[in-house]
Amino acid sequence: MGRTPPSRRRGRPREAGLDRRILQAALDQLAALGFERMSLEAVAAQAGVTKPTLYRRWKSKADLATAALRMLQQSTFPPPTGNARQDVIANLREFQACLLRPNGMRMIGTLLVEEQRLPGLMRLFRERIVKTRRAALRRILADAVKRGELDKRADIEAALNCMVGAYYARYLAQGKFPADWPERTAGVALDGLPWRQ
Amino acid sequence: MGRTPPSRRRGRPREAGLDRRILQAALDQLAALGFERMSLEAVAAQAGVTKPTLYRRWKSKADLATAALRMLQQSTFPPPTGNARQDVIANLREFQACLLRPNGMRMIGTLLVEEQRLPGLMRLFRERIVKTRRAALRRILADAVKRGELDKRADIEAALNCMVGAYYARYLAQGKFPADWPERTAGVALDGLPWRQ
Amino acid sequence: MGRTPPSRRRGRPREAGLDRRILQAALDQLAALGFERMSLEAVAAQAGVTKPTLYRRWKSKADLATAALRMLQQSTFPPPTGNARQDVIANLREFQACLLRPNGMRMIGTLLVEEQRLPGLMRLFRERIVKTRRAALRRILADAVKRGELDKRADIEAALNCMVGAYYARYLAQGKFPADWPERTAGVALDGLPWRQ
Amino acid sequence: MGRTPPSRRRGRPREAGLDRRILQAALDQLAALGFERMSLEAVAAQAGVTKPTLYRRWKSKADLATAALRMLQQSTFPPPTGNARQDVIANLREFQACLLRPNGMRMIGTLLVEEQRLPGLMRLFRERIVKTRRAALRRILADAVKRGELDKRADIEAALNCMVGAYYARYLAQGKFPADWPERTAGVALDGLPWRQ
DNA sequence: AATGAATGAGCGTTCATTCAT
DNA sequence: AATGAATGAACGCTCATTCAT
Numbered sequence: 001m002g003r004t005p006p007s008r009r010r011g012r013p014r015e016a017g018l019d020r021r022i023l024q025a026a027l028d029q030l031a032a033l034g035f036e037r038m039s040l041e042a043v044a045a046q047a048g049v050t051k052p053t054l055y056r057r058w059k060s061k062a063d064l065a066t067a068a069l070r071m072l073q074q075s076t077f078p079p080p081t082g083n084a085r086q087d088v089i090a091n092l093r094e095f096q097a098c099l100l101r102p103n104g105m106r107m108i109g110t111l112l113v114e115e116q117r118l119p120g121l122m123r124l125f126r127e128r129i130v131k132t133r134r135a136a137l138r139r140i141l142a143d144a145v146k147r148g149e150l151d152k153r154a155d156i157e158a159a160l161n162c163m164v165g166a167y168y169a170r171y172l173a174q175g176k177f178p179a180d181w182p183e184r185t186a187g188v189a190l191d192g193l194p195w196r197q
Numbered sequence: 198m199g200r201t202p203p204s205r206r207r208g209r210p211r212e213a214g215l216d217r218r219i220l221q222a223a224l225d226q227l228a229a230l231g232f233e234r235m236s237l238e239a240v241a242a243q244a245g246v247t248k249p250t251l252y253r254r255w256k257s258k259a260d261l262a263t264a265a266l267r268m269l270q271q272s273t274f275p276p277p278t279g280n281a282r283q284d285v286i287a288n289l290r291e292f293q294a295c296l297l298r299p300n301g302m303r304m305i306g307t308l309l310v311e312e313q314r315l316p317g318l319m320r321l322f323r324e325r326i327v328k329t330r331r332a333a334l335r336r337i338l339a340d341a342v343k344r345g346e347l348d349k350r351a352d353i354e355a356a357l358n359c360m361v362g363a364y365y366a367r368y369l370a371q372g373k374f375p376a377d378w379p380e381r382t383a384g385v386a387l388d389g390l391p392w393r394q
Numbered sequence: 395m396g397r398t399p400p401s402r403r404r405g406r407p408r409e410a411g412l413d414r415r416i417l418q419a420a421l422d423q424l425a426a427l428g429f430e431r432m433s434l435e436a437v438a439a440q441a442g443v444t445k446p447t448l449y450r451r452w453k454s455k456a457d458l459a460t461a462a463l464r465m466l467q468q469s470t471f472p473p474p475t476g477n478a479r480q481d482v483i484a485n486l487r488e489f490q491a492c493l494l495r496p497n498g499m500r501m502i503g504t505l506l507v508e509e510q511r512l513p514g515l516m517r518l519f520r521e522r523i524v525k526t527r528r529a530a531l532r533r534i535l536a537d538a539v540k541r542g543e544l545d546k547r548a549d550i551e552a553a554l555n556c557m558v559g560a561y562y563a564r565y566l567a568q569g570k571f572p573a574d575w576p577e578r579t580a581g582v583a584l585d586g587l588p589w590r591q
Numbered sequence: 592m593g594r595t596p597p598s599r600r601r602g603r604p605r606e607a608g609l610d611r612r613i614l615q616a617a618l619d620q621l622a623a624l625g626f627e628r629m630s631l632e633a634v635a636a637q638a639g640v641t642k643p644t645l646y647r648r649w650k651s652k653a654d655l656a657t658a659a660l661r662m663l664q665q666s667t668f669p670p671p672t673g674n675a676r677q678d679v680i681a682n683l684r685e686f687q688a689c690l691l692r693p694n695g696m697r698m699i700g701t702l703l704v705e706e707q708r709l710p711g712l713m714r715l716f717r718e719r720i721v722k723t724r725r726a727a728l729r730r731i732l733a734d735a736v737k738r739g740e741l742d743k744r745a746d747i748e749a750a751l752n753c754m755v756g757a758y759y760a761r762y763l764a765q766g767k768f769p770a771d772w773p774e775r776t777a778g779v780a781l782d783g784l785p786w787r788q
Numbered sequence: 789a790a791t792g793a794a795t796g797a798g799c800g801t802t803c804a805t806t807c808a809t
Numbered sequence: 810a811a812t813g814a815a816t817g818a819a820c821g822c823t824c825a826t827t828c829a830t
Contacts, residue, residue, distance in 0.1 A: 011792030012829045018793095034310040036233035040821065050795055051822075061821065105309050108369065112306025113231040122372075130370050141390075151391035158363065158381040159390055161370070165362025166355065172305065172365075173327050173358070175319075184355040192389025193338075193356055194348035237804065247812055249806080258804065428704040430627035434825065444791055446827080455825065502763065503703025506696050507625040516766075524764050535784075545785040552757065552775040553784055555764070559756025560749065562763075566699070567721050567752070569713075578749040586783025587732075587750055588742035602813030603808040609814095631800065641816055643802080652800065 022047040022054060026068035031103035034110045035065055035118065066120050072107075072129060077136045084144040085186060091137055092163060092182035105171055134160055162189040219244040219251060223265035228300035231307045232262055232315070263317045269304075269326060274333040281341040282383060285360065288334055289379035292364060302368055331357055359386040416441040416448060420462035425497035428504045429459055429512070460514045466501075466523060471530040478538040479580060485531055486557060486576035499565055528554055556583040613638040613645060617659035622694035625701045626656055626709065657711050663698075663720060668727040675735040676777060682728055683754060683773035696762055725751055753780040 025046035029038040040061055044051045058064040075098060078090040098104055111122045137160050144150040166185040170177055178184075222243035226235040237258055241248045255261040272295060275287040295301055308319045334357050341347040363382040367374055375381075419440035423432040434455055438445045452458040469492060472484040492498055505516045531554050538544040560579040564571055572578075616637035620629040631652055635642045649655040666689060669681040689695055702713045728751050735741040757776040761768060769775075 009792085010790075010830080012794080014793065034233065036231065039819080041819085052796090052824085053794060055822070056793065106312065109306045109309025109312075111369075112302050113310055115303065115306075126370060134370060149393060151393060154390045155381055155385055156390075158378075158385045161363040161366040162359035162382065162385050165364065165366030166358040167362065168365035168369075169358040169362030172308075173323060173331060181355075184352050185359065188352055188355040188359050188389070189385060190389050191392075192385070192387050193351045193353075195388075196346060196348060236802085238802090248804085249813090250811060252805075253810070428627065430625065433823085435823085445825085446792090447790055449826075450789070499703050500706065503700040503706075505763075506700025507704055509697065509700075520764060528764060543787060545787060548784045549775055549779055550784075552772075552779045555757040555760040556753035556776065556779050559758065559760030560752040561756065562759035563752040563756030566702075566759075567717060567725060578746055579753065582746055582749040582753050582783070583779060584783050585786075586779070586781050587745045587747075589782075590740060590742060600813085601809080601811075603815080605814065630798080632798085642800085643817090644815055646801070647814065 018047070018049065018053070019057065022049065022057070022064075023068045023071045026064050027071050030065055030068055030110065031107045034106065035061075035114050035121070038065065040064070062118050062120070065118070066124060069121055069124050070128065072125075074129060074132045077133075080140055080143065082143070082147075084140055084149060085190060087140045088137065088163065088186045088190065089182045091133070091140065092167070092185055095133065095164065095167060096177055096181060099167055099171060100177070133164070137163065159189050215244070215246065215250075216254065219246065219254070219261075220265045220268045223261050224268050227262055227265055227307065228304045231303065232258075232311050232318075235262065237261070259315050259317070262315065263321060266318055266321050267325065269322075271325060271329045274330075277337055277340065279340070279344075281337055281346060282387060284337040285334065285383045285387065286379045288330070288337065289360060289364075289382060292330065292361065293374055293378060296364055296368060297374070330361070334360065356386050412441070412443065412447075413451065416443065416451070416458075417462045417465050420458050421465050424459055424462055424504065425501045428500065429455075429508050429515075432459065434458070456512050456514075459512065460518060463515055463518050464522065466519075468522060468526045471527075474534055474537065476537070476541075478534055478543060479584060481534045482531065482557065482580045482584065483576045485527070485534065486561075486579055489527065489558065489561060490571055490575060493561055493565060494571070502562075527558070531557065553583050609638070609640065609644075610648065613640065613648070613655075614659045614662045617655050618662050621656055621659055621701060622698045625697065626652075626705050626712070629656065631655070653709050653711070656709070657715060660712055660715050661719065663716075665719060665723045668724075671731055671734065673734070673738075675731055675740060676781060678731045679728065679754065679777045679781065680773045682724070682731070683758070683776060686724065686755065686758060687768055687772060690758055690762060691768070724755070728754065750780050 022043065025043045026038065028046070029043055038061075040051055040054055043064070044054055054064055058067055075094060077094060078087070080087045081090075108125075111125050115122045138156060141150060141154065141156045141159065145152055145154065145156075163185055166189070167177070167181075170181065219240065222240045223235065225243070226240055235258075237248050237251055240261070241251055251261055255264055272291055274291060275284070277284045278287075305322075308322050312319045335353060338347060338351065338353045338356065342349055342351065342353075360382055363386070364374070364378075367378065416437065419437045420432065422440070423437055432455075434445050434448055437458070438448055448458055452461055469488060471488060472481070474481045475484075502519075505519050509516045532550060535544060535548065535550045535553065539546055539548065539550075557579055560583070561571070561575075564575065613634065616634045617629065619637070620634055629652075631642050631645055634655070635645055645655055649658055666685055668685060669678070671678045672681075699716075702716050706713045729747060732741060732745065732747045732750065736743055736745065736747075754776055757780070758768070758772075761772065
């Protein structure tokens, strides 16, 4: 039976796990210091290699940073329970944890600062991170529509932005979140304010 | 009661209006390039002075940047009409204009990136810019409460964050705003979603 | 008398024509950029191989450059007609064409710059290129002596240097040659200046 | 009568003689190593300053090299005696001394190598060094024309190139000069070869 | 024999900051 | 008060060379 495995790759093989180590080091620095202060010297040192090793893999600092950003883990969201409100709150709670991680917001800062010079960073972040979370939230509300709990004409996009955005706004205004922020945010975004009649 | 006559300052007086010119140049660069890429050489050149002139006034690049940020103009908000919904929308429309200005979001990125190293920047921004806008919005809703249109228990803070935050979230997700974004945002934050029954 | 049968070379044979391709690439770069700016990376790339392939054949960049210089084509000179003056002019005309080729003089510059560090380059150039042309010119004049047209005591070496050198001098002074430069140069070197009486 | 000396220059004065020291260091390296191997680090070290000090004065390595070349001393030629032949020989003897100086020919090599990338170097050399020597030689022969010793139609330019060029040619062919090279060169360039009849 | 990976050293340039007038 | 000069430290990037397959 035994098929010969496909012919060995030619040349000296790359040191195992090195790409990962480099990218992790780069991501660490990018998140901790921003693009400008991230230094290839330090990235190489932290990964235990020399600078030309970086250049063999990526053709510039910008390229390395982009590749590093690709490592950013997408969140794994709690499975939906079918209760729209509870699911939204669980999602927001997880979101809150992300933002409170060290460097959680700084990476977003880097994207904003470098948006003109390195548009690829923002693009990547949108496709990898933002899109995913929004899809999860959108799904929760779309299911509620399907179940007939929510009117078809609901402005789900606007609600999404309100919910997620409440965190950004709160961070910029206060820098920290009260324990019941998911509930309060969901409360407003889903039900609005208590107008009298 | 003898008022002391304003004693002549000794030594050569500072050139008039120079502080302003320097700070404006610094703010320009800070907004356009971020803190790290803002260069004192360039700031001095743009202001028509030399670097030690900057150091005579501020003791470091960080200090200068902080002082420059203090120049950021606070928005002037449209006067309230008494119609809460209209007033909110008008405010958000003005907010949208700010964010769409060149460098509108980049300055926020700088604050986030430098938050640890230069906490003063964020603090200042919160006090000068964020607080002001939030106060204006809060006032609109508080007036609605006073007039009895809105229940006292309304979570005004959460609603504020939803409204303002919807812009940040939308920017991060899309980078631009549809024309009716103020209405849509206000719609969700004030009324919530159209639940059945 | 038993001839040894040509023993099979052991191991993988070298790829045919590869030496040539590498040397041609090296010569191109040497002529176009000089020794210092000639990069082994680029030479390898142009030849379609990798750098260690170069090092298997030559032990250093200097060695490769020297080997490459050996590829420089010696000129083929017009056959002598027996008319010394015409033959000299024809030779100089061909010389002029060489110098006007792109990189014609730059290679000579490289030799001069690297003379101390890589004496082999200059030595090789002298033996391969300079000697050949001078021999051709010398032959023309020696034949004239043989034919009795030129006195035996003629300082042929000095005349040689005048003729060839007039080109170098003109290049350094002007960078280009008038169309009748061979005639003018031959005129002076063969006949001198028109002194009165 | 003491007039007030013109107002002091503003700012910290440049360290005395520093320009000179830097340029001399640069010229040393340029002549000894060529443009490519001349390193700003080493130039600064040799001059006892730091690299940014170089950049305050010249905006790039190319600029510094050009400025350094400007330091090259033009030769001072022996005063003409009125005897054309003797004067030519004296001039050539001095020329020979220049070329035999350490790095004498290497600088010319640098000019040739960098002619495309730094055309300013060659231009400068032509204007400063080449032109001067040629003018001196041309003057000698022009005077001979004036005195009626030499026919007006003499091709002085060609003779000039023969004389000066004989040195370049000889250097490229042999690397050294016999003691009577000035006489031999002048002999051919002024009188031509001894044709019979 | 040839490959692709890795290294150590060095380069030109820029910056925030301080010094000496 | 303002200037022009100088510094020390870094940075992104490239190169000739060697290693491991």
